[in-house]
Amino acid sequence: MNDLRLTLELYRIAIRAERQYRLNFLLMCVLGVVYQCSGIAFVWVMLRTFDTIAGWTFGEVAFLYALRLLAHAAWAVPFHQLEFMDGTIREGRFDRYLVRPLNPFLQVITTRFQMNVIGDVLAAVVMFVLAVNLVSIDFSPVHILYLIFAVIGGALAEGAAKVCVSSLSFRFVQTWAASRLADSIYLMFGSYPTSIFGPAMTWALTWVVPVAVVAYLPAGVLLGRTGDLHVPGAVAIAAPLVGLCWFLVAYRWWRNQVRGYQSVGA
């Protein structure tokens, strides 16, 4: 597809532009790693005193956390610029995107390539390698395939929320707070077994804001814990599809909202 080729080309020049700011790159990488690993530091301190949380051992929680990090990184690498779209609109650059013969969504995500997402990837990979050594997972080809789908589905589930929040920027000027809230919800709620939040919240975090589908359900499947999940095993296996559906809905919504774009200046 021509659009795909153009997008890759745009990414390439965005990365080239970024190479000039090397010290920043390092700082941002470190930031990414520390930020993502902070959650697990907390869990580690906790589980030195307590052996399990809601029946999950530290190794299993670590695995859940790592899965979440992988999904987050899979989303962030291509799509992180979506969060900064309010700045792009404020600076008047979005008008230019509408005047070019390419899907504005693709132009938004290739505006820049901030290097701290590399930090996110590093944190995810390291975390995953460590966690896998703490649990016993049978890495058959089927399981590996499922892992890949789970990561992609999880990325799309988190992405759906990010896309929705981003579309607010077409109508409202100050949206960074909503963006940070969405980010925090996925980071905080998504790093623990969802069951600890009570049945009502668990339901909401599965069907309303798809946090549980990012890591909790797929981790449950891969760890062989489908028995104590709040949904039947088959639904848990299909969790990545929930992410995909939500993303498609959110994307359609975003494209639709561009019509309400009011532009800046006179």
Place this chain on the structure above:
Amino acid sequence: MPPVIRAEGLTKHFRRPRRFDGPLGTLRTMVTRQYEETRAVDGVDFTVSAGELVAYLGPNGAGKSTTIKMMTGVLVPTGGLLEVNGTVPWRDRERNAMHIGVVFGQRSQLWWDLPLIDSLAMLGKLYRLPHATYRRNLDRLVELLDVTPFLHQPVRQLSLGQRMRGDLAAAMLHEPRILYLDEPTIGLDAVAKVRMRDFVAEMNRDNGTTVVLTTHDLVDVETLCDRVVVIDSGRVLYDGKLADLKARYAPHRILVAQLAAEPVPAGTRAGTLRSSGIPGEVISEENGVLRVRFEAARVSAQEIIAAVNEQCPLADLTIVEPDLEDVVRTLYGDRGAA
């Protein structure tokens, strides 16, 4: 030939939530759903034919930018009909984009941290230009705009004039049928402005590119356009030839004359002229310089010179033509009164 741009009853309303002030303001703003409606464009009709060079004039907030943004597909109209090149801009945005070039005066479309040539190469790909076409157009534009000296410099290191030339090249690279220029000469020095005008005129002449220009610089209009559309408060105030605009709104010429030295008190000669029924109005007499305003359509220069000279001998004189600025002042001034 069908018009290249056609607008009928074009309307754009903005609804903004009414903001409340005061201590509970934020809460009230969020709870009550009252809206303020601004009519930025209120029923505008016009057509532009292929190859025309049209200027949009209007005070700030008149709706010029909004109209351009609707034509380029950035904003969706609230009502009315708008067709550009046979397509509805906001509905077939990407198709519309292939045939237009846009220069936003204040914001460059070039990639900031990369050499100019890289931006142009990327745009060549974005507009799906076959390599041969890209090379041909690039070479031609580079030569016309004299961009070679800084072609390989990062855009952030360029001066405003150089950047503007880069933006012009970027806009014309894909041979668009319509070129939109939104305040293109803002901030440019005199030489750069002339260069820009020459280039636009040449594109219009040689390529037949239709040009739509919004500007506050009236010299842009005088040198480039012969058709002017004046917009205010979302409505078209005037649409026609520049010469006719001047004739209608600034129909006066001014005789500026150096009076021959005479030992009379200042002002007496002006008084004499005023009571003598010359076909013109005395504006002032200061330091021996007399200014008389007369209607260009009714009175010829020769008549007024003769009439004045008869009463007061003149040592030297010049005739001042109506300025577009006078026109604009009159037009905008009417708005203030209304």
Place this chain on the structure above:
Amino acid sequence: MPVGAATRQDGPWRNVPAYAQIIRSRMKTALTYRQNAVFTLGIVIVQIFILSRVWTALYGDAGTVNGIPLSEMLLYLTLANLQGWAVQDATVCSYLWERIREGRIAFDLLRPAGFIPQVIAQLVGSALMMTTFAVVALPVVAIIGTLGAPASPAAFGLWLVSLLCGIGVAVMLNLMICLSAFWTTEINGTMMLFSLISQFFAGVFVPLSYFPGLLRTVAEHLPFQATTYTPVAIYVGHLEGADAIRAIGVQLVWIAVLALVARLVWSRAQHRVVVQGG
């Protein structure tokens, strides 16, 4: 009036009205941007909720762990998170960083009032407004988290003192971050990182008593515990009597140490400003 007589030259308190004005206008600005505060408060409330749930799940059936009953733990978490939110700076550092980038910092440097005291005044104003917001938000916090009475009347009194000192330490730490603006190209990342580290080592997620061996030693030697952990620990009764007083003493020491470091850093930063030129 003779030239120069318009400005008061008297005494060591001559710049105090200026600082008072800065505090007032920063509070006003913070009030205008209260929507932002509401949102970040929303995030803190979510955090309180999550931590409460996590700890409740961890406790499971046990009523008391390590000598601390669940209710006391939840009170600790609620208070620590709320205090942690109130002392962090959301606006002053980025405001300063923008002014440095644009060169408008020159105006602040030209004033007769010292630059560091000006920044401190900004941070104090911000902290006062945030504390006010926190007080206003108490009802909501009480519903989502757990609020309760202090361990004793003495604890309450000491808590107030310690809270003030804690705000003082936090202001000095934020001052450091503000000064870093003279060196970095990107302030948001620094602020996020700082917020995370300071929250962690201030015991906002986990009380310091849970930190294992080496980590505990490190945490006790960092200034972060002096911002939030000390006051909250006093309130719930983890620190009492002589221990509490000693802890308050440590807070005061940290304020003094950080003030000295700020002085040093500022002398370097000033050099940097001159070098960057007009």
